[in-house]
Amino acid sequence: MGSEKKPQPIVGDIVINPESGEQYKRGRLLGKGGFARCYELREMSTGKLYAGKIVSKARIAKPNQWEKMQREIHIHSQLDHRNVVGFHKHFEDDENVYVILELCNKKSLLHMLKLRKTLTESEVRYFMKQVIEGLRYMHSCSVIHRDLKLGNMFLTDSMEVKIGDFGLAAKLEFNGDRKRTMCGTPNYIAPEVLGKIGHSFEADVWALGCVLYTMLVGRPPFETTSLKETYTRIKHNKYSFPDTLSYDSKDIISLLLTSEPEDRPSLEEVLLHDFFVSGYIPEVLSPTVFSTAPHFPTTKVLMSDSSGEIVRNEFCRLRRESTMKHDNMEAAMSEIKAAREKSTHLMPGNSSTPRLRPKLHVTIPGSRPVDLEAVREKSGGSPVKPANYSVSIVAVSEMLRTCLRHMPKEEYLHTPRYKAIGDEVLWVPKWVDYSNKYGFGHQLSDKSVGVIFNDKSRICFHPDRISVQYLSNDHRVHTFRMSSIPPRLSKKVTLLDYFSTYMDEHLIKGGDIAWDAMSPIPKRKATSPNPAPTVQPYLVKWYRTDKAIAMYLSNGTFQLNFFEDHTKIILSYNNSDHLLTYINEDRISSTYRLLHIAHHGCTADIYSRLVYTREVLDKLVATEEEE
Template sequence: MNNPNSNNNDENNQLVIIEEKVLKQNSEAIIKKYMRGRFLGKGGFAKCYEATSLETKRTCAIKIIPKSILTKNRAKQKLISEIKIHKSLSHQNVVIFEHVFEDKDNVYILLELCNNNTLNELIKKRKRLTDIEVQCFINQIINGLKYLHQKKVIHRDLKLGNLFLSDRLEIKLGDFGLAAKLEFDGEKKHTICGTPNYIAPEVLEGKTGHSYEVDIWSLGVVIYTLLIGKPPYETPDIKTTYKRIKQNQYTFPDNIQISESAKHLITSILNLEPSRRPSLDEIMAHPFMKGQIPKYLPLAILQCPPSQSYIKQFTPENFQQKNIALKNMISSQGLIQSLAFGKNENSKNTLGQTFVPPKTQSSTNINSKNALFIQNNNNNNLEQQQNIRAVATTKNWFGYLSQKNNPFQMQKSQQKNFTSTLFKQFSQNQTSSEKKIFRKQSTLSTLNEQNLPAWVVQWIDYSQKYGLGYILCNGCSGVYFNDATKMIFEPSSNKVEYVERQNNSEQDVVVSFSLQEFPQDLKKKMTLLQLFRNYLKEQKNRRKLFKRNLKFTSIKQQQQQYQQYLFYQWKQQQ
């Protein structure tokens, strides 16, 4: 087996197979093999990679700890404690511990793979988050912390880099390398540990010991960092940072707008006296955390902030008004299922007197975001590709269709201009900046004029190298290339359309040809189109292996998720 502890750049170019020897009851040995994938990160002396079981094709994260660093008894006991604590935990907001095994060189810990990285990467890309995003994430972090504390576990290293994001942007607390389990109520720990920017003052003092309150302090630092963009006590020098923490020296920047309720919450949490910090329940009852908080956020926030229309639906002053308006719309139009999917009017999915946000049937093409490997026919090496994200969408633009102007009731002669009508209706609900984007008409002629409009059901973002590949609900597949050209394939007619814009022209030039006979100068793009299409189709067939306990958001949230994705896609085209 190749040594997995070599240079990171060399490792990513190597095909590494990790073998696990499993002994059955009859002493017969079974060898399980895992293909090591992309490098995910490192902490302490361990490195973490994506791994794929060659037996089940299931992906996970694999943490590799070299035995060479476990020669001292203290290091060994620390690893045993981490495994013992993490193995005992089972909660939706805690990274799943799969199992652990070893060989002569390393100890391997298999963990749940969180495909959307951590809040640390999100802040690096977005700089800072909006209140509604912070509220959603903090709500989930608190749920995880409450579970840990009920199990008498102190995390002791709560930071953005240890707050992982799942496929549906659900927070997962991870890395229990510094975690401690209390044996009895009131017990104090005295080990000085943590990450400099997030460490609590009582840990640095080390006089009276510390307990659960250190996690609450770190939570306050997390909230500040998400809203401001950097930790409150951060300095270039660790000693200066520790001094500022001990003296509680931090400020709120004048050039960054932050609500008074957020300031009050942060100030109350970042209290030098542990006993004066609010409890987790008190944080949840704070005015900053009041109002309607989305259970999950749309995937589009990985790229750009949520729109004002999305944020507005969760503001207290508009929520009651929104519910009444939505209820009236439902009662005037009939069942949502009837409007969106043409179900029988006698369906039992009716609403009672108390309004409940309706659930929707979303696209069945919801896939895990996994590493894409493309086989190179020349050297048979596996080339690791970029991340994949799936977008859950609704089958109707609920909230933008009125009974009087219902596009689903249009005659076929009217459907020719359906797309432009839909974008016109949609743009009326956007901010002025968004309107400029959505008013632009698409010149692609692949949507059948006699069909309803198509929407994206799967997509793969490989824009760092080639472009964005996708599959539509009608079976068409396409690629938006980095050079702003577009290619789309319609399987029913075996027709491919290639769209490019000539220099100094506002008109797109469309070239049509078959899948088998195409211009030789487009050979590379045709290959990419077929690779993306085949891969996404394969992922669709294997989605049950990669998805467990998937719960969809409300129809309103899914609609907004699709809006956010469209906003990002149009923005990329400008």
């Protein structure tokens, strides 16, 4: 007997929403699946283009099929993220159910891979980071996708990735909830899903490993000509790597494709893996890469390790253009490594085995904070012994505690904003944790760049990049012109330049502080007890918690960058006033006087982050007292 022909949706040239009367003109067929066909739809009143997923009611006549369709619509309609296909609306008529979605003109990563066969590592990092961001958001909404694959990762005209097709998605109802339905696409199914032993978010992490492998190799890791053999390979975690793959790509795939769900890395840990941290990631991709491999900026290795082996896939793979001429790289490496071996307290940093990275309550690398009194530089690098600065970490903690104690607890949206002028709010828009080899690099908003080395010394470029400030282990400040760097510091200045070039070339700025461009600078006369400081502010301490990275500057600024949504809290001191700057997930900043927040209150998202900031500061102060 022949198989029964499945009814397909009957769609006219004009689709009408019977509830609102809106009309859509049907365009080209975008794709079709087992239950639905997807067309380009143009809303006739506005001219806006959408993707219309149309399902014949005859195909979902059974109660369980109808419930599945309703569940998909409900889950997708609740999601709103730049890396998730946008949900516009849904409606139905006598024949069909219509779901109106964001249009992704460049089809999917599957279409791209069919044309390209394989993708470069840089492209894979670019796409995977976006997919992970979308997935982190979904998981924060208690949603498991359960069908992550290249065909469900759609591309816009600007080559942004959008996760779509929530037909198999499920929402967890409580902590510890596990789903037991065996579902998904065979090549991407996790072993716990296959075994029906209960699965959760970790099943999506497994699928990410399959996706990453597929983009680099050109086929899924467990693919065979037999479904039974594919399932057997998944159960026994049997797959192999071609010799062409890099060490970092093999390592991250191996971590993602770990058989035991609880042993797989979290999405945050995935983004901290050397595959992402150490390799080049383009900020944008041209639509031409859909069919043609891109040509990225030429890079060359600038360092070798102590054994003479080339250091590959590390931050020092920079463009050939550099701000300085470098030689004797082996000597530079030897000096920094020797200093590192002598240090008794090494900083935590990017590990080659990120799944072993501990969930730190507070881990503080480096030395005790060094507070500077504003002093006059002396040409030629004469040392100056710093004294106490005006704002200590204890004062910052007490300032925030007082604000939270007195502020109204209800949410308030009309607290007056403070118009910062120029670099009035100094903060850290870029940073690089490379302390497993050299140190922690950071760029301040005034364009200065610094490094805390593993031997606890600090060095930084002044904003003009004409002079260098060096803070030695005896806490003395030395300032030198670039034309007269002493030989003993040449290697550290070289490494400072590498960090600087890397951040300039490869890191996206973490946001912008809104400031009054129409007002003359300076508009406010400084009344600080430390007038006109000429010692460049520098990073005193940095440390990680399980949720954020914290940075404390020598001018009293305390900054907390949250990993999950990239929001930032900046507490600063200016003109005898305490300021709070909040940078949201869209990189939009708002600055307030803490006095006003104490009186008027703040929004719920700022309040929750301030409470956590206070906890971090309390632990830091306690650690200071112990030292």
